[in-house]
Amino acid sequence: MHCQTETIPAPPISRAPGATLVVALAGQPNVGKSTIFNRLTGLDQHVGNWPGKTVAQKTGRCTYQGRKLSLVDLPGAYSLTANSEEERIARDYIIHERPDMVIAVVDAAIPERSLYLLAELIQLPAPVVLVLNMMDVAEQEGLQIEPHVLEAALGIPVVPMCATRQRGLEEMLDTVFRLWDGAFPYNPRRPTILPAHQEVLEQVITLIADHTPAPYPVDWVALKLLEGDEEIHAMMQAALPADRWHTIGGLLHAHEDAVLDIAGARYAWIARMIRAAVVRPKIGQVGLTARLDTVLTHPVGGLLALIGVLGVVFWLTYSVGSPLQGWLDMLLTQLAQNVHGALFSVSPWLADLVADGLIQGVGMVLTFLPILIIFFAVLGFLEDTGYLARAAYVTDRFMHALGLHGKSFIPLLLGFGCNVPAILGARILDSPRARRLTILLAPLVPCTARMAVVTVLTAALFPRTAAWVAWGLVTLNLATLALIGLIFKRAVLKDEQSVFIMELPLYHMPNPRTIGLYVWHNILSFLQKAGVVILIASVVIWMLSYFPAQGDVMQSYLAHIGRALEPLGRLMGLPWPMLIALFTGFVAKENTIATLGVLYGDIGNTLPALLSGPAALGFLIVQMLFIPCVATVAAVQQETRSWRWTLLSLGLMLVLSLGAGIAVYQVGTWLFS
Amino acid sequence: MVALTTLSAGQTGLIHSLQGGHRLISRLASLGFTPGAPVVVTRNYGHGPIIVAVRGTQVALGRGEATHILVYPAEA
Incomplete structure (x- = not known):
């Protein structure tokens, strides 16, 4: 909406006419x-x-x-x-x-x-x-x-x-x-500092007056110094001669309590300003927020309410998102076939590139859309109504033990659906460190794609105990998540022990427009930033698996890499093509199954004969903990804006998964030999 | 004078002082936790975060943060 689009001639204004x-x-x-x-x-x-x-x-x-x-x-x-x-x-x-x-x-x-x-x-x-x-x-x-x-x-x-x-x-x-235009008298009545600190404020002002860097107002800087603002401290320490800073440091130290007095004086000023303007409700009148909160922040009621809310989210994801995803997927497969047919007579390899590399890459990005739209709509809705803060309060007691904030709970939980929204959802966290830790842990939540792969493989490798093995694998992932959380809490986040100070805003009706724009901007930024990375990575992986042997994976560059990794595979009791299958899962987890199918035919019969028990279990664990799909990696990069952090995340998953695979195989073989 | 966490739900207190690092104090002060301000505990189960009403707002505080706020409990 434009505020108003009538073209009334502009009245004269004090600055350059027509200026914005x-x-x-x-x-x-x-x-x-x-x-x-x-x-x-x-x-x-x-x-x-x-x-x-x-x-x-x-x-x-x-x-x-x-x-x-x-x-x-x-x-x-x-x-x-x-x-x-x-x-x-x-x-x-x-x-x-x-x-x-x-x-x-x-x-x-x-x-x-x-x-x-x-x-x-x-x-x-x-x-x-x-x-x-x-x-x-x-x-x-x-x-x-x-x-x-x-x-x-x-x-x-x-x-x-x-x-x-x-x-x-x-x-x-x-x-x-x-x-x-100057048509409104502007005589602001500003808050004043308490008399106890008036003198020291003036002293500080005098001391810094001729050394305060350009756009900063001197009295404001003095006030912030008294309030103990770290950034202003650093700025003035650099700007002032050492002896003068020393004098100021002494003054500030003697008035360390000033921060509370200044805040207190501002609140006293507010009380004076609103005394006549605001009439409070009669005592005993209970507002809507208080009534809702008797249930929603109750330790039992709140948890049940949260489970209900999450139930609806998952239901939406699976009943609306997944079918849409499947439908888009079908549409793209159809498109790929048609394009392949049309291009094949021109150039077979170009047809393969466009159909299998390019369209599949674009498809990857597109098929994420339904789930992401639902996720952001729900997140925007929960945030706009004020409920999200309550969910964070209810879950904080569990998350706190892992060095995480209550607000990390919802993104991590939704990671079971797909890791990408989990990582994008970490935005709701205020502290940059808590955000990064959540992003680091999110790929350890087994997403539906990972679970699909593991379900198929478990059924093939452990037909009799499949359910137990799958259950154990999920538990292992969550235990790993908890362990990494604990380690980082102890080692990295020492000074910022997940400080939990969070306002519980009043509930209000959600605004569809606000939520719509929230979804729109988040999706747009995902497509712009992560989309390109996903597309490029998909095409590169496709090329590695296609060339130079025109589509024979066993002779491709990817196979060369696989052979080079043979010693690593031996440590886990895995033949090198299994490693290739792992790596093709980088584009999309489901590709692992497809690759194994291409390499080994009917995996239900071939794989059990190929792998010993410990190697099979090791392979499943590696699969569960292995680096996430390219979309997730792109999301990590987009959200942390740091390749170093992205590589750390990748490295961590790589070391964890391969380490666990090697350990399980070696210990298992030793035990059963 | 006691830590805020010792008040049970429904109890009122007047803030005496804040302990802890400069950052924590500064954050709490800007949210309205200043000496003399009345606070009402709305949720406190003896473990996990508590909820306090301060200056017309409900604020959830981790137990660690809440123990840094010292209050005079109001006579019941």
């Missing part, structure tokens, strides 16, 4: 900022990443009464202290890029807490417009708010809004332009 006003949307997490952004910009938005970060950067345009507005959606931030990547990005943007104006979005249902960010924003030079979003939720929770009273108290424009019902958006744009 740059406005940053700031707000705490869960205040409905994205809904406002989406409403204003529609599909006229660009989603990328902040330079060098994994946090999404959304910018967009809209036009109001012929005047242009460029909007930047800042990541959700509770404060402007660099406690998280999001907060660092938000404040760096406001300070370095200097937007013309900042729109501070608060949740009207929790005015006290969500005004905290405003208390910080109002201390920076950019003019601020306050938006009270979710007025409907506030009403539902029994709160009465008078925007005009708040406006008078704050001295800045205040706009009530209900973005999901499209109320207040035009008023907001109108206010933004009126403020910019």
Whole structure:
């Protein structure tokens, strides 16, 4: 949607006529900022990443009464202290890029807490417009708010809004332009520091005044120093002469308690501002959120509810996603056949390349779509309603033991369906480290494709005890996941022992538009980034298995590699073609079965005769722990933005699987010989 | 004065102080955990994370984090 597309001649503005006003949307997490952004910009938005970060950067345009507005959606931030990547990005943007104006979005249902960010924003030079979003939720929770009273108290424009019902958006744009035109008096009443720290603040200001790097406001830097902000500390330590920094260090050390006093003073300021403007519900009135939470955060009720929710997710995946996937697969096979037929007379190898290499690669990417769309729709729905935080709370007690966050649970669990959404879903985690650990562990969750391969192979190799063996293999994978989690918790994440501080937002009706755009952007970024990698890898693997012998796998380059790996195979009691079968599974796990079929014919008869018991068991374990499919690897790379981390993940799986295979074969052979 | 985790569900407390590293304190403070602020424990089962209402918001806290918040329990 465009805000309004009428072409009313632009009134005179204070800057260059026709210039685009740059406005940053700031707000705490869960205040409905994205809904406002989406409403204003529609599909006229660009989603990328902040330079060098994994946090999404959304910018967009809209036009109001012929005047242009460029909007930047800042990541959700509770404060402007660099406690998280999001907060660092938000404040760096406001300070370095200097937007013309900042729109501070608060949740009207929790005015006290969500005004905290405003208390910080109002201390920076950019003019601020306050938006009270979710007025409907506030009403539902029994709160009465008078925007005009708040406006008078704050001295800045205040706009009530209900973005999901499209109320207040035009008023907001109108206010933004009126403020910019100077038609609105702007006399912000800023929070002050407690008298106990006033003196030290002034001392710090004097000491740093002539050394503060360019765009930073001196008094703001002084305040952040007193608040103990690590990044500002480092910046000023580098900017100041050593002796001066030493003096400041002494002052700061003597006033270490200032951080709590400053935060306390901001909350006292908020209390003064909203005293007359907000009427709280009568005591005893229980809001919708409290009523729902008596069940949803209950240790038993919450768990049952979660199981129910997950049941629906899996049901959707299998009853809608899988048939669609199968149908797409069929369509592509048909297409491949037709293309092959048409090209064969021109050039046989070209026909094979296009049909078996290219179309299969594209097919790989496409067949993921139904499952990914369902996954993101569900995730977006759960997040938008506010339920996701409850699910994380309920599961945190289990995940905590593994050094993981409660929020890791849902992505990991959905990994049983497919590892790709599990890895993309790790985005919901706030801490970059928790995100990476979840991504590292996700491929250890056996996905449906891996399970399909193992089911077929177990039935062929251990016909009498297949169910038990399969059960044991899944257990082994999960135990490995737990073990790796524990090791990383002890060794790598020592200083950040999965800190669990999470807001439980108020429940509200999900907004289909917000969820739709969430799905759209996530799918688009998967196709753009991972799609290319998957396609290239599929074609390369196909070429290795095709050339130089025109389709005879046993004579291909892949076979050369397999022969070179023969000593490794011997350690596991496996002939080298079995290794080839493992590697072709890199494109798609199911290929392992296809390759074994090509190489050994009826595997139910040939494989048991070929492999000893320990070698067979070892092969199954290797298959379960082996490097994931190329789509998963591409997702890991896309999400971590680090080839080093991707290689670490691959290396870990390779060492784990081959190590386990060798150990099982060697120990087994020794025991039974 | 006791750790927040010792309050049972339904009990109110007034925050006395926060312990722990600078980062933790800073994060908790920005969420509204500052000295003098009233908190109400809504979920506490003696193990696992707890839920506390502070400044109109429900916040889930790991037990480790919650023990760093010292409160005066309100007289029942």
